[in-house]
Amino acid sequence: MIPALSLILLFQLIGEILSRALMLPLPGPVLGMIFLLIALSTSTRIQQIVRPVAQFILAHLSLLFVPAGVGIIAHLDQLRAHGLGLAVALVVSTMLAIVAGAAAFAFVAKLIGSASDD
Incomplete structure (x- = not known):
């Protein structure tokens, strides 16, 4: 070991x-x-x-999540105060990342598709 x-x-x-x-x-x-x-x-x-x-x-990978859980519990008052803003930021940023990924995929697909037509 x-x-x-x-x-x-x-x-x-x-x-x-x-x-x-x-x-x-x-x-x-x-x-x-x-x-x-x-x-x-x-x-x-x-x-x-x-x-x-x-x-x-x-x-034993789940043990690595213990510090994150402790951090959440330790800052629960901050989470209560700013939880809605954090949730909105997470949802919006996730949606933007998905849209950006889909747009990049579509762009590359068009490039590859147009190159094979020639």
């Missing part, structure tokens, strides 16, 4: 170092996750090392 966790954290550290050193707009943990994905795709040895820990983490 320790070697697998060390490997996962090593990839996160590499991503963090590269992200900060190169001043990339991509967060270090995301960059590290991409490197880990590449390593997992190319090496069965790394897959064998990481698989048990990954399965353990996924089996």
Whole structure:
């Protein structure tokens, strides 16, 4: 378990170092996750090392929601005061994201469709 966790954290550290050193707009943990994905795709040895820990983490994934729940309970008075505004913002932003995604899909579909007609 320790070697697998060390490997996962090593990839996160590499991503963090590269992200900060190169001043990339991509967060270090995301960059590290991409490197880990590449390593997992190319090496069965790394897959064998990481698989048990990954399965353990996924089996207990619900524990990661505890801090968010505690934050909600801790700021319940703020949620009561601004809950309606937050709900409206969530619904509107979700709708806008769906519309933007659909518009981008339609635009790309037209580009691909018009290119195949020529």
